[in-house]
Amino acid sequence: MLNRISRELTQHPDRPAARAMLFAAGLTEEDLDRPQSGIVSSGYEGNGEPRPDFALNRPAAEGARLLIAGRNFGCGSSREHAVWAIMDHGFDAVLAPSFADIFQKNALRNGLLPIRVDGETHAACLNEAAGGATFTVDLEKNIVATASRAIRFRIDPFARNCLLEGLDELAYILRHDEAIAAFEASNPSGSSIVPPVCGAAVRPLSSGRSPGASRLGGVKRD
Helix, strand or coil: CCCCCHHHHCCCCCCCCEEEEECCCCCCHHHHHCCCCCCCCCCECCCCCECCCCHHHCHHHCCCCEEECCCCECCCCCCHHHHHHHHHCCCCEEEECCECHHHHHHHHHHCCEEEECCHHHHHHHHHHHHCCCEEEEECCCCEEECCCCEEECCCCHHHHHHHHHCCCHHHHHHHCHHHHHHHHHHCCCCCCCCCCECCECCCCCCCCCCCCECCCCCCECC
């Protein structure tokens, strides 16, 4: 399954809360105010050895599952590989004031939870993470919680359901395989009948209509 998070984002009482990694560690306030284009420095030396001064290589980052990032996170990282790299590092969720649109869509489709918060809440999370706070992400309740606050976040209901069930979009479609097969069986090959769209009645094509005509509106496409 692509979405390896499944219900792992909802912490059970017998499991320790997910620790937050302060992605902005070592950056200045000016850096935090600039739009981000992904990880700002390489975590490895030219010989392939990990850089000890890189934020994600520090001992405090070990085992972290929540990445706290800056605004416009993922800008310039439109391929799925950007999401895969973050997940391969062990992160299940990213909390930021904003995300690049394509990155956010790729994240949801591949099992990484993007959590968008306002600027004030983001600043408070940075401060708490810097102080060693732990964060619990509860996707069933749409809440990120620390010892001092509970932060509600919004997420597309379909994407949320897929994350909770451990499904990607293809797996979701295959869940309806029987219904799809039944519809195909009731619609003989070559029939002009199409299913209703948004509850609207759809008129079958009349005989002799141009093959280039729209099946929905009867208007010939360019």
